[in-house]
Amino acid sequence: MRFAGLGLAALLGAAGAEAAQHEGLAAVKERGFLRVCADPSNLPYSSNDPATPGFEVELAGLIARELGVDARPEWNPTYVRALKPLRDGACELFMGLPQDARFREGNPWIAVSRPYYVMTHALVAKADAGNVTIAGLAGKRVAVELASIAEFYIAYREVERGLYRTQEAAFRAAADGQAVAAFLWLPVAAWLARGRSDLRVVPVSDSGLEFPIGAGVRRRDPGLAAAVDSAVERLLASGELRAILLRYGAVPVPRGRLAGGAIVPVQAKDPIDAGRSLFSTACSRCHGAEGVGGGTGGVIPPIRSYDGGWDKFYRIVWTGRRNTAMAAFKGILSPEEVRALYEYLTSLPKQ
Ligand code: HEC
Structure with missing residues (x-):
């Protein structure tokens, strides 16, 4: 140097x-x-x-x-x-x-x-742990950094979330058995697990990660x-x-x-497509497929072809609705992702 x-x-x-x-x-x-x-x-x-x-x-x-x-x-x-x-x-x-x-x-x-x-993600688990995949960890406790991409990724999957303030704390939870695995940035996982033959680092590939x-x-x-x-x-x-x-x-x-000259702008993903896939991971669980409304006794409003306008939509999604299941997505979604959700929902025909 x-x-x-x-x-x-x-x-x-x-x-x-x-x-x-x-x-x-x-x-x-x-x-x-x-x-x-x-x-x-x-x-x-x-x-x-x-x-x-x-x-x-x-x-x-x-x-x-x-x-x-x-x-x-x-x-x-x-x-x-x-x-x-x-x-x-x-x-x-x-x-x-x-x-x-x-x-x-x-x-x-x-x-x-x-x-x-x-930059991608990896699971860190004990070297003798069995099936180390996200799907294979269903029902088990996985340590993640609070508000990280990893947390968002597992939030809608069948694992129990262990939330920690840093990647390192999540790693320690897996290393000392508080969680069966930690889900981290791959470089961080590899770095923290270096020289630890009792641990295993398993890269997880998924385009969202x-x-x-x-x-x-x-x-x-x-x-x-x-x-x-x-x-x-x-x-x-x-x-x-x-x-x-x-x-x-x-x-x-x-x-x-x-390969390729990446300084040339890559084509932005179509916001409606991006919104559709975000909606199915982050919102459809409550708001129903294509936003037709919640299945749980009809208490969840339909937001398909939402007509309350962008400002209101953004405010509700960003800050949530107090004392309801509608949580704040600030820190989980980016403003552009909220916009993509809006583009998607307003592109759908009324039912
Ligand atoms: C855990 C369940 C749940 C999830 C997940 C959820 N919502 Fe909601 N949402 C609700 C509930 C319940 C309400 C009604 C709140 C109230 O009574 O004011 C609501 C209300 C809304 C409203 C206001 C609708 C209106 O007409 O007043 C919008 C917009 C909305 N949600 C968008 C979203 C978006 C976008 C997502 C995904 C990023 C999402 N929600 C994820 C439960 C959820």
């Missing part, structure tokens, strides 16, 4: 907003280093411990090398307004961003490179997005990138899945 000391980085952070006016590839090359926003304590992704910098930090170092400069970390915990330092100009590179339409719509000022790996991940830069930085994208392309081709991911256990998917 070629990271310099933190003193200078901190100074640059303070001057960042101003520097952002004349950024871009040329400015980075002239300066001789690329500033990388990273979380100081988020292994296996990133860490300020030079002994184990994390795979995102190591990859950022390789990307900088490809640009002919050094990498310099700007440490910011990612659980607080993670993207703000990038927006404000405190750094030029932010690793680990999803290459998908929803992220792009929410953050139009960021260009995400072609994916360098696919897989996120192609790339490196983000500001669109307004001339030349940078294209330079980072081709750096990632070269590092994928040379195998260096894969070697780092394997070392951290963040097993990448076969190369075929990652």
Whole structure:
């Protein structure tokens, strides 16, 4: 690693907003280093411990090398307004961003490179546990991080949910037998289970659990997005990138899945289709197939061809209805997903 000391980085952070006016590839090359926003304590992704910098930090170092400069970390915990330092100009590179339409719509000022790996999920269970699949765990207790994608995924399946504040706490619950398994991000599962022969990490594949991940830069930085994208392309081709991911256990998917110039926007999924599939996982249990209304004594209103208008719909779904079974979906669905549900329901003919 070629990271310099933190003193200078901190100074640059303070001057960042101003520097952002004349950024871009040329400015980075002239300066001789690329500033990388990273979380100081988020292994296996990133860490300020030079002994184990994390795979995102190591990859950022390789990307900088490809640009002919050094990498310099700007440490910011990612659980607080993670993207703000990038927006404000405190750094030029932010690793680990999803290459998908929803992220792009929410953050139009960021260009995400072609994916360098696919973030997916895994179950962690005792090595001698029997059938370790979500379906095979029916009726058993599975530990998940509260409000995570994993929690949402199992919420509508026949397993008992054990909710924990962090992925690590969910992992510990499985490791010490409070739960039969933990359902986590694969890189985190592999990292926490390293060296534990009493545990088994079983990848779970399902398109709803897989996120192609790339490196983000500001669109307004001339030349940078294209330079980072081709750096990632070269590092994928040379195998260096894969070697780092394997070392951290963040097993990448076969190369075929990652081909193509992913900086070109991927076609957004049709919102009505997206709404239809969301509705069947998140809403139909109560509101009935295609929103015809609840089977349980008719107490659940039909929302098929909902005619209360978007604002009202959004408010009800986002915040729920107090003292009813209609829970708040804030933190579970994104605003775009609520919109997709609305598009879907209002596209259905009245019955
Ligand atoms: C656990 C059961 C349950 C689930 C799951 C559920 N709802 Fe509801 N929903 C209700 C109940 C009960 C009401 C009626 C609340 C009341 O009495 O005000 C309701 C009311 C609503 C209303 C207001 C209808 C009206 O005309 O007043 C909307 C809109 C709505 N739900 C949308 C959704 C959507 C979208 C989803 C999926 C993301 C969803 N609901 C999931 C139980 C549920």
